[in-house]
Amino acid sequence: MKLREVLGLKITAVVFSYISVLILVISLLSVGVMGYYKFYFSSEKIVTEEILTDMAEKESYYIHNFLDDGREITHYYKDKNIYFSVTDLKTGKVLETNYEGQPYIAEASTVYGEYIEEEYITEEGYNAYRDKLINEYQVDVYVAKNMTKSDLFSVAKKIISVGYTLRYYLVFIALISLAVFIYTVCYLFCAAGHIKFGKIKRNFIDRIPLDILTALLTGIFLAVFAIIIEYSYNFDEIGLAMIMFVPCSALYFAVLGYCLSIATRIKTKTLLKNNISYVFLKIIKKYLKIIFERLWYIFSNLALVYKTIIAVIAVFFVEFLFCFVIGFIVSFIFSEYYLTYAVIFGLILANAVVFLLVLYIAVILQNIKSGGERIAKGDLDYKIDTRFMFSDFKRFAMSLNNINEGLQSAINEKIKSERFKTELITNVSHDIKTPLTSIVNYVDLLKKEEIESEEAKKYIDVLDRQSIRLKKLVEDLMDASKVSTGNVSVELTKCDAGVLLNQALAEFEEKLNKASIKTVVVMPEQSVKILADGRHLWRVFDNLLNNICKYALENTRAYIDLKVIDKKAVILFRNISRYELNVTAEDLMERFVRGDTSRNTEGSGLGLSIAKSLVELQNGNMELFIDGDLFKAEITFDIIIE
Amino acid sequence: MNTILICDDEKDIVNALKIYLEAEGYNTVLAYNGLEAVEKVRENNIELCLMDIMMPLCDGITAMAKIREFSNIPIILLTAKSENTDKILGLNVGADDYVTKPFNPVELMARVRSQLRRYTKLGGSKTEKSDSYIIGNIELNDNSKQVMVDGEIISLTPTEFEILKLLMQNSGTVLSPSEIYRRVWNDEAYGGEGTVAVHIRHIREKIEINPAEPRYLKVVWAHGYKMEKDGAK
CATH class of the missing domain: 3.30.565.10 (Histidine kinase-like ATPase, C-terminal domain)
Known part of the structure; x- marks a missing residue:
């Protein structure tokens, strides 16, 4: 069994890929935040100061809200590592404070205005309202250097301290998790579709048409995230992150499964075929082809004259359409309608002349064509009527007629030469065989004569043998020539x-x-x-x-x-x-x-x-x-x- | 002795034939074209005619047709045309036999003998008995189990005799080797066709003058064998 066929391994790979993605995202986010606060360029002290200053600034906003509501602030900050003071800038009097000169590591100072609504008369004489500044406050926030109490600031300081120590390790972790992620995903892509015994099989998801699957996934996730976005104002960043965690994880698995399914489809060569739209397009293509073929068949079987008429009418139609549009634009611009009518009338007249001429040529060509077809079929007596033809067409038709005559004489020639060949073979056969007969007979007669000389008898034997061989040779030669000329x-x-x-x-x-x-x-x-x-x-x-x-x-x-x-x-x-x-x-x-x-x-x-x-x-x-x-x-x- | 007309435009051939025929004891009359041949047949008491086809003035076929108007003597065609269609044409017009040039003199003499015997001796008394079959010069008697060719008794084995009898009974029709085997051996022919073919070649060697160009027992290649229906006529 190959590794890519083990189900347990696949599940493990999926889990690992998920965990690595989580770590990757978290570490990347941390590195991003740290990079934003210059963890990699400044000392820990400066970084701490900067972050705490940001937090102090935020805190000053809360204090301002408390002031608006008229709540007591001192009591609220009893258990926090924060000191504050609120000063009325109009009078310069300190309204409320718990700062008594303690040492601090970060400080933020913010000014807020107090407005009342005022009615006034605008330049046009309408009544309107506007805000009028009546007082300004300065809110100063100090973060204590020695944090004795446990609160958000002390936690933040600790996290900054840990984060600063780990700032390079986190990059390393991100890289490792990225490697793990790539490795597991590659394995999953390779293993997709492999079940057992080296076979590649599609599961039920792979059998769902791809376009439907895509639409389904997109639809569901759009809906889920629309709902989340709709209610997101109810949560702060951390809450939102918690809420997003579950759908994002689900999205991860869905996208992974979708990609793996595509991998299987590519492997089984069903990526294109298993699509509803593909099937539809195929059917449409098939019918379009049939319709086109039928039309083409009808067109190609029409007589040349009708073909010409259809083609010419089509050309004229396009021409008229073009002229109407141009004419419309021209008359629209210059408001000269009679001009358009004159142009169109002239066009019709010119086209009518062209039409008649083309029709006349088409009739001539039709005659030449049908004549040519008859000649091609072997109707050697056919003559094309050239009386109503002119110029090059007339010459063309006449040379077709001449070809016909040439063909006729060539065929006669051929028949004559065939007959001549047959007669030649027969005559040569006769002319050779007649002397041969005499030779054979007289050699035979010689053999019967009483001849004293032994030598002479030997010579006669040679003559006898060779004449028989000559006879066989002549017969074979005649046969060979007859057979190879097809004269049998x-x-x-x-x-x-x-x-x-x-x-x-x-x-x-x-x-x-x-x-x-x-x-x-x-x-x-x-x-x-x-x-x-x-x-x-x-x-x-x-x-x-x-x-x-x-x-x-x-x-x-x-x-x-x-x-x-x-x-x-x-x-x-x-x-x-x-x-x-x-x-x-x-x-x-x-x-x-x-x-x-x-x-x-x-x-x-x-x-x-x-x-x-x-x-x-x-x-x-x-x-x-x-x-x-x-x-x-x-x-x-x-x-x-x- | 019988008088034979020799007609060919090639004098050497005529002369050679004259020597052969006179050596056999026949009288000869010579002609060198078709017209002369017709004249000679009309004037003399000719009993057989050897005739070339391709001759000046009047070719052999025309001359033969003219002779046939007043005489039924045997005519043997000498022809350089060896096409089958020519042979069939010659026989249809009225030839009794043919030899193709260059011919073998011994074979030609045998054919002359055969034709003369048939014309002079068997010619008149062609009475067919119930138990005998006569085709051309071949006579098969079922009673005495004897076969006569040109009046001479031929010795055939019992199987050969049965095959010849079957073919003569069905003269004119082609019998396939398996059919012949079935009817002569009274058995199904499982590979026995080869045997039939060999027997028939033996019969041909005994009854035909030239077994390679049989006159009576014809080989119908790829189909079977057939006995010609009473010779050429």
Whole structure:
């Protein structure tokens, strides 16, 4: 279990963070107050004097209040470390005092006036009241040097003394508590959302939409503090601090929880998503998009002329609006209304001319556009009517018509060249095969002649062998050219790949035996149906099996697999080559490349190329792989699913 | 002996064919274009015609169509066109057989023999008995369990005989290997299709002149096998 998943640790961290914040606030406040009274710049004596003078000044205000109320002051100050004297400044007579020349450490002297309300007549001749100063008092307050009694002043002196001693420690404490606070809060942020087994999960607070949570928190605390502020005049500073303590603490916990919840939301990537407003915005966006798309669809499907009309009207509307505003302002300033009307009339006239011109151009473009579309679709006989067009538009339409004619002749050319190619292949085939027939026949006849010379017989054998090879070469060449120019008819029907493979293997049974090659055939029990042309596919298998007979090492096995992989029929031919395969698979597929570099075996080097072209004509795929002496041919077809 | 017309625009080929045919004991008449061929067939008592397709003045197909107007002698086409569509066209117009150039002389002689035998001996007496099936030059007798090709008895194994009989009974229709296995072996074909294919190749080697280009027992690649319905015609 990781540290960030321990619940107890989390609670402890929360408590610690709270305590550290409390200490931080208190120590910071103390440091602030001490700084205000220059604890860090003056001696203790001066600081004490200054504070006590402040307090004495306040005390003089109380004494003045007592005087107003007519209460006895001497009795009240019997138990305090304060001496005072009140002097009537008019008469210079001391009204009341208990100061008898004792030593003091701080002193404050304040003057207060006594007013009565007086009626008088103002300059305008009204009756009014005003305060009239009738007497002034001076209140002197002395703080005793030797404080014998226990009161606010003695306590204050003691606190000042302690505070002065601790003034640097307090800064230190503030820093430590700040460090503790940062550390615990960081831990809490890291641990937020982690429950068990490394998973991050949202609790019920994290599931409340963020905007609602924020509004709720803000609302409650605004209400609480409004009430506190409303009644705050009932309390002094200390009382207010006590009253604020509880809601502030609660606020601290709430804000901490809120921040931690945001941390969890960020971790689970729900910060934006889990918002009511986000959901609303998303819905609004969706509908706006649909509406916009519909409008755009309608607009883009309108004829060019209507599109132009809408666009022009929109432009005119904006223009008029603009002119009306300008005109209104102009006439407002110069009070010349007819000017505005004249401008608007001129504008309408000019716009009407522009409108007609734009409409005319749009009609021309519409004709060119629809003509172009028809040509693009292959309507080669179509001609765009250029009678009512002018200038560049006319030339554009005419060149479109010319393209059409060019296209027509290009297609005719193409058809002609295709036909020519087909005829060429057939004629060349005939012209080569006719002399070849004579050669084959006369070599055969020569063989039957009685020839004395043994050498001559050997030469005839060579002629015989080579003429047969030439015949095979010519046939393959014809096939290759037909197949690679696509000059073969392909009739794709539903074929059974297994049946064809069996048929092909039966044809090659004897040949494979003669070459001492054993075949290992693996095929699925159910039939594999593919879309192919049986005759052509047989030719492919024919070529591949012929290759095995010609190029596979004697006394080895050839593996022939028919498999179904991912809705594809895969036919694999694998064998060990008799010759070193120092060519790449890509090269082998090229025309006239053979596995034996010395080229002394039969074969034209066209078999694989023909096979690949044939497979591709049937929408299949053929690939070769060479791994050392292992030769692998892979044919792939889509299977038909019934 | 039988008289054979040789028609090709290539004199060397005509000459070679003349040598081969006369070595076999046939009389020959020579022609070097289509028009000449039609004339010669009309004038002489010709019993078989070897005809090239691509010739000046009048090509082989046209000449053959003209000959067919007055004669039903066997015609073997010699063609350099090896496209399947050309072969089918030739047979539809009225050829009895074809060889593609460059042809093997031995194979051509065999085809000539086969056609002549069919035309002279079997031609008239094509009476089909209930227990025998005749397709082209192939005659299968179910009673005597004998198969005759060009009048010669061919030895087939019992399985081969059964397969051939099944195919001849259903001539013109394609039978799949599993179907053949089921009906000949009376068993479900679990991997027995390969066996059928091998047997059929053996039959083809026995009854066909060129097993790679069968005349009667056709391989319908990726589907099965079929016996042609009574030869070309």
